[in-house]
Amino acid sequence: MALSRFAHNPIVATNDVKPIYPDFQVVGVFNAGVATFGDEIILLLRVAEMPIQSDEDQVLVPVLSETNGELEIVRIARSDDRYDLSDSRVIKQRGKFAYLTSLSYLRIARSSDGIRFTVDPGPAMLPDGPLESWGIEDPRITQIGRQYYITYSAISSKGVSVGVAVTEDFVTFARTGTMLPPENKDVAIFPEKIGGSYYALHRPVPKAIGSPEMWIAQSPDLVHWGRHRHLIGLREGQWDGGRIGGGAVPIRTHEGWLALYHGADETDRYCMGALLLDLADPARVIARSRVPILEPEAEYEVNGFFGRVVFSCGALLLDRTIRMYYGAADEAMAGVDIPLTDIFDTLH
Ligand code: MAN
Numbered sequence: 001m002a003l004s005r006f007a008h009n010p011i012v013a014t015n016d017v018k019p020i021y022p023d024f025q026v027v028g029v030f031n032a033g034v035a036t037f038g039d040e041i042i043l044l045l046r047v048a049e050m051p052i053q054s055d056e057d058q059v060l061v062p063v064l065s066e067t068n069g070e071l072e073i074v075r076i077a078r079s080d081d082r083y084d085l086s087d088s089r090v091i092k093q094r095g096k097f098a099y100l101t102s103l104s105y106l107r108i109a110r111s112s113d114g115i116r117f118t119v120d121p122g123p124a125m126l127p128d129g130p131l132e133s134w135g136i137e138d139p140r141i142t143q144i145g146r147q148y149y150i151t152y153s154a155i156s157s158k159g160v161s162v163g164v165a166v167t168e169d170f171v172t173f174a175r176t177g178t179m180l181p182p183e184n185k186d187v188a189i190f191p192e193k194i195g196g197s198y199y200a201l202h203r204p205v206p207k208a209i210g211s212p213e214m215w216i217a218q219s220p221d222l223v224h225w226g227r228h229r230h231l232i233g234l235r236e237g238q239w240d241g242g243r244i245g246g247g248a249v250p251i252r253t254h255e256g257w258l259a260l261y262h263g264a265d266e267t268d269r270y271c272m273g274a275l276l277l278d279l280a281d282p283a284r285v286i287a288r289s290r291v292p293i294l295e296p297e298a299e300y301e302v303n304g305f306f307g308r309v310v311f312s313c314g315a316l317l318l319d320r321t322i323r324m325y326y327g328a329a330d331e332a333m334a335g336v337d338i339p340l341t342d343i344f345d346t347l348h
Contacts, residue, residue, distance in 0.1 A: 003294065003338045010300050010332035011325075012109050017047055017119050020105075021062070021071060024049040027102050028305050029119075030327030032109070033139035034248070034314025035148055037170055041316075043109040043117060043325060043333060044124060044139045044150065044170075048102035048305075059085060062103040066130040066156065074099060088306050089330065100155065103127070104135035108170060114316070114323065115335065125165060125173050131156050136163065140313050142189040142249050149222065151179065151187040151200070162187045162202065164222075179225060180204075186214075186245030188313075189222070190257065190282065198222050199282050201231070201246035201259060212243040214261065216283050229283050232261075232275065239292050240273060242266045248315040248324065250277065253340065256286050260293070260324060262311050270309040271295045272326065274343050287347035293338055294324070304329025 014026045028048035035042045051060035051073055061074040076083055076091065076099075084092040091099040106125040109117035127136050134155035142149045146168050154163040159182025165173040179187065179200075186203040197218040205212045211234050218227040234241050240263025248260040257277040264270045273289035296308045312326035320340045328334045 002342055003336055005298060006115060006335040006337075008115075009298065009334040010328055011115065011335055012043065012045065012117050012119060012333040014331060017045075017107070018121075019049050020123055021049050021051075021103070023052050023054075024062070025052050028104075028327075028331050029107075030330055030333055031138045031311050031313050032325055032327070032333055033141035033150060033152075034316065034325050035141040035143060035170075036316065037148075039112060041111045041114040041117075042141075042170060043111075043314075044141060045107045045109055045119070045333065046104050046137050046139065046327070047107045047123070048104045048135075048330075050102040059091065059101070061091065061099040061101060063099065064103070064127055064133040066133045069128070069133075071103075100134050102135070104137045104155075106136060106139055106150075106152070109333075117333075124170065125150075125152075127154075128175070131158060131161055131178065132163070133157070138185065138311075138313055140188040140246075140249050142191050144189075144191060144222075149189050151189060153185040154178070159183050160185050160205075176223070183207075186247070186262075188246045188249045188259075190250050191252070194282060195280060196220075200225065201250070201261075202228075203245035212245065214244055214246060231283065232285060232288060237266075239263055239265050239269075239271045239295075242268065247272060247312040250282070251315065251317050251322070252279070253317070255344065257282050258317075258322070258340075258343070260312055260315055260322070263292070268306075268308070269296065270311050272310055272312055272324070274346060276344075276347055289343075289346040290348050291346050293343050293346055294326070294336060296329070298328070298334075300332055300334065301328045304331035306330035310334075 032043035137153040139152040162180040183205040242264040250259040259275040271292035276286040278284035315324040
């Protein structure tokens with residue numbers, strides 16, 4: 001494939017961003033939503049911060065109080081065998097997530113050429129309220145007219161829900177409430193009405209029966225979502241056999257809606273693939289990538305906070321090339337240009 005990663009990837013790295021919480025370090029700058037705003041390309045970065053681990057016998061874990069929003073540091077003894085500390089992202093207790101190791105919020109990086117980005121000095125959106133007390137993550141940005149709809153994962157002890165915020169200027173962000181209750185994430189709203197309806201991809205995580213797979217829903221007004229339909233499932237033993245979810249906001253092409261999605265295999269290796277959806281009825285799948293359009297192969301994709309991950313929340317169509325921005329190894333932001341014809345070659 002004539003895919004070409006940006007020459008100076010990663011384009012935003014942890015040392016480009018100063019922490020906002022005292023005695024914290026930035027451990028990830030990744031999974032950014034993407035928007036064109038005036039003359040700028042905006043990346044709405046997920047910034048993950050972690051307390052500086054100053055005590056070798058304890059893990060210091062950040063949470064915001066569900067009653068007053070204050071930052072609290074929980075100390076967990078490394079010798080405490082009630083906890084499973086083997087995953088860099090989460091601390092588990094009896095198979096469930098007891099804590100996340102970092103606290104995420106959203107921060108803007110701006111660029112005039114789409115390649116060199118400058119990170120804003122302060123945050124754009126901080127976690128707010130009890131449903132966001134473990135952080136906000138993985139935003140997707142959909143422009144509809146002058147408004148930009150941001151869908152993001154809101155994490156708390158109540159689970160992972162889907163929050164929505166609207167902005168016109170990337171200065172003030174108005175939350176419009178929870179779009180979908182737990183557990184759901186990877187929501188991307190289509191950028192226009194189709195046959196009189198708005199559409200969104202989403203990814204529920206069924207517990208007793210079923211798997212984390214992609215669904216599609218409709219709305220008359222971007223507030224009430226219904227007519228949920230299952231879109232695509234896991235493919236056992238393949239690159240997308242473990243979990244799948246929407247990635248970039250779907251892009252209109254002559255051939256159909258191009259929805260770039262992530263697929264992980266049973267070993268948590270994350271790749272990106274593509275779906276082609278009917279222009280008039282996006283619940284109808286025309287084709288799906290047999291093989292990934294991007295796999296974690298570069299050094300910064302293989303090694304990092306959580307290695308072997310490429311994960312996109314936003315892409316642009318430049319003529320007949322997709323410019324995809326993506327989080328690499330849950331740590332940094334990278335970019336890649338992929339000709340549309342190469343993406344279509346993976347479809348069947
Ligand atoms: C997974 C990963 C993490 C994320 C948690 C909570 O473990 O996607 O990046 O922090 O879920 O959403």
